[in-house]
Amino acid sequence: MAAIETINLAKTYAVGFWRKKPRTALLPLNLTIETGEIFGFLGPNGAGKTTTLKLLTGIVFPTSGTARILGKDVDDPVVKAQIGFLPEQPYFYDHLTARELLQYYGQLSGMPAKDLSSRVEKMLGRVGLADAAHTQLRKFSKGMLQRVGLAQAILHDPRLVFLDEPMSGLDPIGRREVRELIQQLKQEGKTVFFSTHILSDAEALCDRVGVIHQGQLRGVGAVADLTSQVHGKVEMIFTAGSVPAGLTSLGAEARVSGNMVSVVLPEENQEAALEVLRRERLRLTSLTPVRTSLEEYYMQNLQPAGKSMGVGA
Amino acid sequence: MKSSRLSLVASVMLLLSLVGTVATLRTLDGLRRDATLKEVLYIHSPKALKRMSLGYSGLVADLYWTRAVQYFGSRHIAQASDFHLLSPLLEITTALDPKLTVAYQFGSNFLAPAPPNGAGEPDKAVSLVEHGIQNNPDNWKLYYALGFIYYMDLKDYRKAGEAFQRGADVPKAHPFLRLLAAQMAQHAGEYRMSRMLWTATYETTTQEQIRRNAVDHLRALRVDEDVTQLEKLVATYRERTGRLPLTFGDLVRAGLIGGVPADPTGQPYKLMPDGRIEVRYPDTLLYITKGTPAGYMPPRPKADPADSGKK
Amino acid sequence: MNSRIAHVAFNTFREAVRDRVLYNLIAFAVLLSGAAILVGQISIDIERLVVVNLGLTAVTLFGVVIAIFIGIGLVSKEIEKRTLYTVLSRPVRRWEFVVGKFLGLTGTLLVNTFFMGVAVFLALWYVAHHLERGDLSITAALYFIVLQFLIVCALALLFSSFSSPLLSAVFTFALFVIGSLSEDLRGFAAATKGIAGAVASIVAYLVPNFSAMNVVNQVAHGETVAGQLILYNTLYALLYSTMAISGAVLIFQRRNLK
Numbered sequence: 001m002a003a004i005e006t007i008n009l010a011k012t013y014a015v016g017f018w019r020k021k022p023r024t025a026l027l028p029l030n031l032t033i034e035t036g037e038i039f040g041f042l043g044p045n046g047a048g049k050t051t052t053l054k055l056l057t058g059i060v061f062p063t064s065g066t067a068r069i070l071g072k073d074v075d076d077p078v079v080k081a082q083i084g085f086l087p088e089q090p091y092f093y094d095h096l097t098a099r100e101l102l103q104y105y106g107q108l109s110g111m112p113a114k115d116l117s118s119r120v121e122k123m124l125g126r127v128g129l130a131d132a133a134h135t136q137l138r139k140f141s142k143g144m145l146q147r148v149g150l151a152q153a154i155l156h157d158p159r160l161v162f163l164d165e166p167m168s169g170l171d172p173i174g175r176r177e178v179r180e181l182i183q184q185l186k187q188e189g190k191t192v193f194f195s196t197h198i199l200s201d202a203e204a205l206c207d208r209v210g211v212i213h214q215g216q217l218r219g220v221g222a223v224a225d226l227t228s229q230v231h232g233k234v235e236m237i238f239t240a241g242s243v244p245a246g247l248t249s250l251g252a253e254a255r256v257s258g259n260m261v262s263v264v265l266p267e268e269n270q271e272a273a274l275e276v277l278r279r280e281r282l283r284l285t286s287l288t289p290v291r292t293s294l295e296e297y298y299m300q301n302l303q304p305a306g307k308s309m310g311v312g313a
Numbered sequence: 314m315k316s317s318r319l320s321l322v323a324s325v326m327l328l329l330s331l332v333g334t335v336a337t338l339r340t341l342d343g344l345r346r347d348a349t350l351k352e353v354l355y356i357h358s359p360k361a362l363k364r365m366s367l368g369y370s371g372l373v374a375d376l377y378w379t380r381a382v383q384y385f386g387s388r389h390i391a392q393a394s395d396f397h398l399l400s401p402l403l404e405i406t407t408a409l410d411p412k413l414t415v416a417y418q419f420g421s422n423f424l425a426p427a428p429p430n431g432a433g434e435p436d437k438a439v440s441l442v443e444h445g446i447q448n449n450p451d452n453w454k455l456y457y458a459l460g461f462i463y464y465m466d467l468k469d470y471r472k473a474g475e476a477f478q479r480g481a482d483v484p485k486a487h488p489f490l491r492l493l494a495a496q497m498a499q500h501a502g503e504y505r506m507s508r509m510l511w512t513a514t515y516e517t518t519t520q521e522q523i524r525r526n527a528v529d530h531l532r533a534l535r536v537d538e539d540v541t542q543l544e545k546l547v548a549t550y551r552e553r554t555g556r557l558p559l560t561f562g563d564l565v566r567a568g569l570i571g572g573v574p575a576d577p578t579g580q581p582y583k584l585m586p587d588g589r590i591e592v593r594y595p596d597t598l599l600y601i602t603k604g605t606p607a608g609y610m611p612p613r614p615k616a617d618p619a620d621s622g623k624k
Numbered sequence: 625m626n627s628r629i630a631h632v633a634f635n636t637f638r639e640a641v642r643d644r645v646l647y648n649l650i651a652f653a654v655l656l657s658g659a660a661i662l663v664g665q666i667s668i669d670i671e672r673l674v675v676v677n678l679g680l681t682a683v684t685l686f687g688v689v690i691a692i693f694i695g696i697g698l699v700s701k702e703i704e705k706r707t708l709y710t711v712l713s714r715p716v717r718r719w720e721f722v723v724g725k726f727l728g729l730t731g732t733l734l735v736n737t738f739f740m741g742v743a744v745f746l747a748l749w750y751v752a753h754h755l756e757r758g759d760l761s762i763t764a765a766l767y768f769i770v771l772q773f774l775i776v777c778a779l780a781l782l783f784s785s786f787s788s789p790l791l792s793a794v795f796t797f798a799l800f801v802i803g804s805l806s807e808d809l810r811g812f813a814a815a816t817k818g819i820a821g822a823v824a825s826i827v828a829y830l831v832p833n834f835s836a837m838n839v840v841n842q843v844a845h846g847e848t849v850a851g852q853l854i855l856y857n858t859l860y861a862l863l864y865s866t867m868a869i870s871g872a873v874l875i876f877q878r879r880n881l882k
Contacts, residue, residue, distance in 0.1 A: 054881070057712075057713040058713065059708075059709055059712055059881050075316055077717065080713065080714055080715040081714075081715045083713060084713075085709065085710060085713035086710075087710060089706075090710065091706055092707055093635070094639075095639055095643055096639070096642075104635050108628055108631060108711065109714050152710055153710075156714075162713075316877065319717075319719060319877060320878075323719070323873045324870070327870035330866040331867050333859075333863040334860065334864050335829055337860040344856065345836055345853070348807070348836075349808060352841055355841045355842075379808065383811045383812070
């Protein structure tokens, strides 16, 4: 049974008070996420990432199509007990302390009272808020609110976790901590679905990614597959003031930066190029195969519809 | 689906509670008949009320005016015998808005006459209108209203004449004020005076109840005159022929009338065997003093069951 | 199910209290004490009248304002600030949320009114130096005021389930004013003929009947409140609130949150 399954899930908003001009936020989406995977939903702002998340967490209702979580309808309270959601730029009850908020949310999630307190403390510790547990949320910084948001999303030990831009507002240390947390969640067997527009995070964390643009899913693929395609090129970096003449005839593209030169050329010419360097007595710093970056895949899929390359999962 | 079942339940609850709300509301209204009106008795000081209105005294005056009209109207229809709240209602209205002319007119028409046509408090009516005159010395309509009370209900023709005279002196006063003042001395108590007054009343206001009342009175005057006139013609016929006419046709053939005469409601009069003229449906004509059968009593004023009889 | 509603209600109450709503009690106490002292000095023979009239009117007005601002702030603000996202993604059902909010809100007002009532009695005791039997009916008047709050809260929630905070506040307050004159409105509608009369009647019956719950004047004069009136007003308030809350639930049930 898939963790998440959408069948032609679509959402159109009627904008405007009198003349209802429809705005399509999401074109029919067909997506399947397996249990235990970390799925990254990539796209620029306004692409439909947040809309999809809201549809999957029951905050917004689809115009057409269905979404199933663990085989059940999204609105089913049994399902709600199994999901956790961290919205973008979260905001909570100002006058509660972090501890009180988590207590309240735990109660709403139906957690038994005797386990609740200890679990709350544990979560606070896990997101690094143990010291601020008794401080009212209105005094929290953006980064602290983000941590509280994470805590409430995993408080009740849900099987699926939805995160909308989980890294936003965090400093580099915070981001690393969140990355570690997400990896821990995967080890615990949870499914993580998160949206982001920061590709390096997606590349580091995700099993699979999907690219969405202008409400349409442009491509889905396993990160390993997408970045393992070798172009058949190698990159050589060496110390020199300029590009040696012999390399250009080998089909090399070169970039000079200070006394470092970076040259990309077809793999078959690798030995010939190394010869050139030896002859010129130039010192080789590195030689690496060139991989497709996720960025390239992403940019390709942002092309107008029709030119995208969707790779089946 | 769970959601649609909930919507169904909520819709049903909404409908049921809506019905229940309306039903309970009707019961509450029944329990609290005249409650808003009785509030009037708690207001010892209209001045304080005016201050509490925080500048919206005109609006509050309108509220009390509306209550006064409905109070009187509903009781009048029910032919009640007690209108003791009318005076406080009008006093408060005019205290809050001393320029509300129609309130004074209403008082002069309905505070003074005896029940069931009014509250039976002519003195209160006089002081109400005098209060109006104090606050609006250039409003000729108020002098007219005052004179009207003196003439119609207090039968004090001298004071009536004085009031009309005062009013006639106000700039832009309607010319009939001077006429009324002048005629008062000689023709007080006559039909023509009454007719002039009721016609003037009808023309000086647009308030529905006052106008209807004036029309009723004018009709009554018409009937009284008709009956007097017709009975005179019957007497004339008797003198000529030595006997009473059997039908109106006899009078027509005698050249005394043109056709069968009808009352202002369009009903033909009845020629009784003893020569008297009677109205066909006396209950439909208010205020008539002639043309009713012997021993006829106008419908009695009903006591309103919600009345506690307290003043 | 019940415990979730209770949790929402309690949290609503806690949020309101911490938002310093109860500080209004201080303003109220100051106002009432000032008036009581002033009246006591002047000795105008109607001290009780003034204190009861002023006190109960102030309780009503303060309470209505609080009910509207908290009530609307509760739901509309939560929707705007997206606090609701993390709540609604949990197993709490939307209708439980609405009902819980309603209970929390009315609970807050109940507590508020209780303290205000105590203040009124204290002020009365101060100016009159003793309490009479007739003063018990002040409790009835306070009870009716609480019933009014019940309806106002329900209306505030109804409007904020679909309207912006500002409009919701305006509508609710407008209905409060109109509802206080509803008996006059029905009299007026009954006297009007034709379509205008029919429309006026419909409006007059739908508008909340606050005028029957306003016994301030009566009570100030020491009169008792009829048991039947208490019964039917209670029934009316419960039914009307149910109506408004059912509407709120229906609307909120299918509302897409931005």
